[in-house]
Amino acid sequence: MVFAHDTEAALLAAVALVNSAEEPDTLVSTEDLMSFLDRHDYTGARRGSVAELDAVRELRPRVRMLLTSDRDAAAALVNDLLSEACALPQLVRHGEYDWHTHAVAPDAPVATRIAVETAMAMIDVIRADEMSRLDVCADPDCGGVVLDLSRNRSRRFCSTTCSNRAAVAAYRARHR
Ligand SMILES: [Zn+2]
Ligand SMILES: [Zn+2]
Numbered sequence: 001m002v003f004a005h006d007t008e009a010a011l012l013a014a015v016a017l018v019n020s021a022e023e024p025d026t027l028v029s030t031e032d033l034m035s036f037l038d039r040h041d042y043t044g045a046r047r048g049s050v051a052e053l054d055a056v057r058e059l060r061p062r063v064r065m066l067l068t069s070d071r072d073a074a075a076a077l078v079n080d081l082l083s084e085a086c087a088l089p090q091l092v093r094h095g096e097y098d099w100h101t102h103a104v105a106p107d108a109p110v111a112t113r114i115a116v117e118t119a120m121a122m123i124d125v126i127r128a129d130e131m132s133r134l135d136v137c138a139d140p141d142c143g144g145v146v147l148d149l150s151r152n153r154s155r156r157f158c159s160t161t162c163s164n165r166a167a168v169a170a171y172r173a174r175h176r
Contacts, residue, residue, distance in 0.1 A: 002133065002149050003124050006100035010121035013040035015134075015147045017056070017114065018064040019158055022144050027057060037110065043094060044106035044113060055111035063118055067145050071131045074122060081119040085112050089120065137162050 020027040033053045066077045087103035104116045125131060137144040137158040144158025157163040
């Protein structure tokens with residue numbers, strides 16, 4: 001494990017959120033948002049409203065900027081997100097999850113909780129000077145964000161779709 005379990009979970013969720021904006025957009029309905037929250041084990045209040053969906057959709061460019069900025073810019077963005085949300089880190093333990101941090105109340109809006117969880121996770125990334133774990137997909141036609149949590153830092157593509165496409169292209173180039 002490169003980072004603590006809650007940090008890795010929050011980073012994976014943030015990357016999935018950002019990549020949902022790639023065409024075709026996969027976060028377009030309240031059902032999409034509910035399944036995203038389920039997939040990433042988000043606890044806390046949900047309204048299931050269009051306003052909630054819109055707030056999360058509006059958050060995506062900001063999260064993308066945070067994940068793809070250089071380290072100094074990312075630090076400033078983390079500080080902005082945390083102060084806007086009046087974040088107060090607290091250790092909590094719930095369900096099958098051992099002690100980890102929550103920095104906003106469970107009844108805060110979903111978009112606020114995602115923003116703060118991402119910012120808290122990025123604190124670890126920035127402090128460990130591991131921004132190189134985050135990059136844009138090596139496929140020149142893809143804008144997806146890649147989170148590389150592998151030991152040998154071998155991950156270059158955002159999805160198996162992109163890595164398969166690159167493998168096919170490389171094969172064709174060899175056998176021309
Ligand atoms: Zn939790
Ligand atoms: Zn990609």
